[in-house]
Amino acid sequence: xxxxxxxxxxxxxxxxxxxxxxxxxxxxxxxxxxxxxxxxxxxxxxxxxxxxxxxxxxxxxxxxxxxxxxxxxxxxxxxxxxxxxxxxxxxxxxxxxxxxxxxxxxxxxxxxxxxxxxxxxxxxxxxxxxxxxxxxxxxxxxxxxxxxxxxxxxxxxxxxxxxxxxxxxxxxxxxxxxxxxxxxxxxxxxxxxxxxxxxxxxxxxxxxxxxxxxxxxxxxxxxxxxxxxxxxxxxxxxxxxxxxxxxxxxxxxxxxxxxxx
Amino acid sequence: xxxxxxxxxxxxxxxxxxxxxxxxxxxxxxxxxxxxxxxxxxxxxxxxxxxxxxxxxxxxxxxxxxxxxxxxxxxxxxxxxxxxxxxxxxxxxxxxxxxxxxxxxxxxxxxxxxxxxxxxxxxxxxxxxxxxxxxxxxxxxxxxxxxxxxxxxxxxxxxxxxxxxxxxxxxxxxxxxxxxxxxxxxxxxxxxxxxxxxxxxxxxxxxxxxxxxxxxxxxxxxxxxxxxxxxxxxxxxxxxxxxxxxxxxxxxxxxxxxxxxxxxxxxxxxxxxxxxxxxxxxxxxxxxxxxxxxxxxxxxxxxxxxxxxxxxxxxxxxxxxxxxxxxxxxxxxxxxxxxxxxxxxxxxxxxxx
Numbered sequence: 001x002x003x004x005x006x007x008x009x010x011x012x013x014x015x016x017x018x019x020x021x022x023x024x025x026x027x028x029x030x031x032x033x034x035x036x037x038x039x040x041x042x043x044x045x046x047x048x049x050x051x052x053x054x055x056x057x058x059x060x061x062x063x064x065x066x067x068x069x070x071x072x073x074x075x076x077x078x079x080x081x082x083x084x085x086x087x088x089x090x091x092x093x094x095x096x097x098x099x100x101x102x103x104x105x106x107x108x109x110x111x112x113x114x115x116x117x118x119x120x121x122x123x124x125x126x127x128x129x130x131x132x133x134x135x136x137x138x139x140x141x142x143x144x145x146x147x148x149x150x151x152x153x154x155x156x157x158x159x160x161x162x163x164x165x166x167x168x169x170x171x172x173x174x175x176x177x178x179x180x181x182x183x184x185x186x187x188x189x190x191x192x193x194x195x196x197x198x199x200x201x202x203x204x205x206x207x208x209x210x211x212x213x214x215x216x217x218x219x220x221x222x223x224x225x226x227x228x229x230x231x232x233x234x235x236x237x238x239x240x241x242x243x244x245x246x247x248x249x250x251x252x253x254x255x256x257x258x259x260x261x
Numbered sequence: 262x263x264x265x266x267x268x269x270x271x272x273x274x275x276x277x278x279x280x281x282x283x284x285x286x287x288x289x290x291x292x293x294x295x296x297x298x299x300x301x302x303x304x305x306x307x308x309x310x311x312x313x314x315x316x317x318x319x320x321x322x323x324x325x326x327x328x329x330x331x332x333x334x335x336x337x338x339x340x341x342x343x344x345x346x347x348x349x350x351x352x353x354x355x356x357x358x359x360x361x362x363x364x365x366x367x368x369x370x371x372x373x374x375x376x377x378x379x380x381x382x383x384x385x386x387x388x389x390x391x392x393x394x395x396x397x398x399x400x401x402x403x404x405x406x407x408x409x410x411x412x413x414x415x416x417x418x419x420x421x422x423x424x425x426x427x428x429x430x431x432x433x434x435x436x437x438x439x440x441x442x443x444x445x446x447x448x449x450x451x452x453x454x455x456x457x458x459x460x461x462x463x464x465x466x467x468x469x470x471x472x473x474x475x476x477x478x479x480x481x482x483x484x485x486x487x488x489x490x491x492x493x494x495x496x497x498x499x500x501x502x503x504x505x506x507x508x509x510x511x512x513x514x515x516x517x518x519x520x521x522x523x524x525x526x527x528x529x530x531x532x533x534x535x536x537x538x539x540x541x542x543x544x545x546x547x548x549x550x551x552x553x554x555x556x557x558x559x560x561x562x563x564x565x566x567x568x569x570x571x572x573x574x575x576x577x578x579x580x581x582x583x584x585x586x587x588x589x590x591x592x593x594x595x596x597x598x599x600x601x602x603x604x605x606x607x608x609x610x611x612x613x614x
């Protein structure tokens with residue numbers, strides 16, 4: 001029972017972005033961190049996996065079933081991709097947009113929301129601590145608050161696979177820890193597959209079960225955090241030196257540094 | 262869920278309260294619309310007392326023929342045309358603004374109205390009819406065909422180039438300028454009578470109202486509003502950006518094309534019936550946004566009602582300024598609408614709706 005991307009090719013126009021990318025099996029209940037330099041194709045991989053882009057070749061499957069035959073709505077129900085873009089400034093409240101994420105799961109034209117949908121929204125608001133600003137328009141919120149609201153949209157849909165594109169980039173240190181812990185707990189509890197694209201290698205090492213290192217449209221290295229981060233592929237990918245250390249509290253800390261030749 | 266959730270439960274209580282308020286606003290809006298239409302019917306040449314008007318409405322055959330003719334054949338078609346055209350322009354503008362994520366968009370910005378003017382001018386200057394046998398409706402028929410063609414050009418060019426909001430706006434503006442240039446060319450080579458006719462057509466006037474047009478417009482709205490509302494959640498999702506909407510399972514390209522076709526049809530019909538009436542399709546949706554936000558379930562009907570109310574009021578004003586003279590309503594909507602609109606934006610924006 002897993003999410004798997006096999007030998008996917010994709011390019012915008014003539015420029016290839018994904019070049020035979022395979023992730024291996026990402027089992028349910030596990031959290032994977034996708035790391036890699038800017039422009040290495042992380043978001044493109046997510047879009048292909050979620051069906052927003054059509055891969056030229058290759059296969060994306062969930063629990064062994066190919067996803068390509070599904071309708072847009074069905075696929076979006078199984079795999080939810082949360083893009084980095086949380087800039088929309090519209091006159092909709094946090095509650096509105098989370099309810100919207102829930103409502104768009106259903107087919108049909110019911111204009112009002114069911115009590116179950118409202119309860120699901122309440123639960124997510126509680127889980128992420130959104131209550132203090134749940135009734136405010138998202139246009140009036142800070143970047144971090146908007147990001148939290150967007151994560152609320154992801155969780156309320158209860159997908160089988162969750163692809164989060166830098167979900168903590170605008171959050172303060174406390175919120176980063178809270179959100180990563182919430183995402184990991186939800187992943188375990190619901191038995192879903194979660195992949196988080198993230199730049200902070202220490203945060204990745206701390207919360208992820210696996211790390212996927214992406215470089216030039218391929219997975220350069222994958223596996224458990226301490227093994228992957230110690231691998232030379234990481235310093236080659238980023239063109240940095242990597243120093244690893246266990247803190248006194250037992251946390252793996254990653255210190256990248258620029259090598260002087 | 263057994264846990265007590267005081268804070269988040271209050272968020273959903275807020276939500277319900279807000280919805281109840283929005284429903285109340287829709288009811289109030291409908292009441293205002295009825296009032297505006299009644300006002301519109303009661304004002305006009307003929308010096309009728311309000312009681313006479315009401316009597317004629319209630320019992321057309323029981324009153325003297327002159328009264329019945331004025332109310333039923335002259336005033337009511339105009340009042341109902343104001344109502345239906347206002348509603349069509351409002352819904353059309355609201356739809357355009359939503360799919361283009363641009364508060365300045367309306368079918369006029371995208372050249373639909375300009376194309377209709379080209380069609381009308383061709384009829385006036387050359388007497389060419391696009392639809393054979395259009396007879397006395399030649400101007401209306403041409404305007405409609407041209408307006409719809411402009412939408413089709415927009416439709417196919419955006420389909421070809423990819424349906425981003427930017428592409429649609431750019432193609433629309435290119436259409437607008439092309440059509441304006443063609444109209445200018447036609448005016449240049451027309452005689453004085455034709456020129457006057459073109460100018461009057463461009464002004465937009467409810468005096469062209471007939472019961473037949475009112476019926477067509479009413480049917481169109483009755484079909485279009487549910488068509489939009491069925492896509493209410495998807496349209497709201499679109500306001501969060503194309504990519505997020507797609508993630509939520511919305512087929513963004515298809516939705517945008519469907520709404521483009523629907524808004525174009527609404528605009529083409531209203532422009533060909535009464536000429537260019539600017540500003541209503543822009544102001545109505547703005548008022549709606551200030552009143553109920555951008556949840557499209559409420560935004561679309563409120564935009565429709567607000568626009569219909571505004572055009573009905575403008576129709577009353579056009580008759581009241583100088584009793585005995587009915588000014589073309591296009592002039593009124595722009596002259597009175599603009600200051601009203603600016604004061605509205607200034608007063609409400611600061612509070613935050």
